[in-house]
Amino acid sequence: MSSRGADRKIDYIEFNVADIARSKAFYGSAFGWTFTDYGPQYCEFQDGRLTGGFTTTAPVRAQGGPLIILFADALEETLAGVEAAGGTVVHPIFDFPGGRRFHFADPDGYELAVWSDR
Numbered sequence: 001m002s003s004r005g006a007d008r009k010i011d012y013i014e015f016n017v018a019d020i021a022r023s024k025a026f027y028g029s030a031f032g033w034t035f036t037d038y039g040p041q042y043c044e045f046q047d048g049r050l051t052g053g054f055t056t057t058a059p060v061r062a063q064g065g066p067l068i069i070l071f072a073d074a075l076e077e078t079l080a081g082v083e084a085a086g087g088t089v090v091h092p093i094f095d096f097p098g099g100r101r102f103h104f105a106d107p108d109g110y111e112l113a114v115w116s117d118r
Helices: 020-031 075-084
Strands: 012-016 034-037 042-046 051-055 068-071 088-096 099-105 111-116
Touching (some): 020 051, 075 088, 075 099, 075 111
Parallel strands (some): 012 051, 068 111
Antiparallel strands (some): 034 042, 088 099
């Protein structure tokens, strides 16, 4: 059995969402993700480095859990793209010891962050 170099590394992230088409529109517009549909209740996304999925098979549980953090070369441009796609900025850009970042809520209320080097 091959682990493709993924042994004990995060391999997949899955979001329970209310509307797969809405999630695809948001993440596709804000981050350029691409998608593969696997029926009406499941869609896989690819961000160019990691894959995950959107599913409507369970209720949305947007509060709590780990914080997913994306990287962006151009933080201000990415923030503008998130807002233009319908995301809500929860914490505006701020400095932290490793760089700068902001937090946003997606259309289902999931809070994610985007960081960049200084």
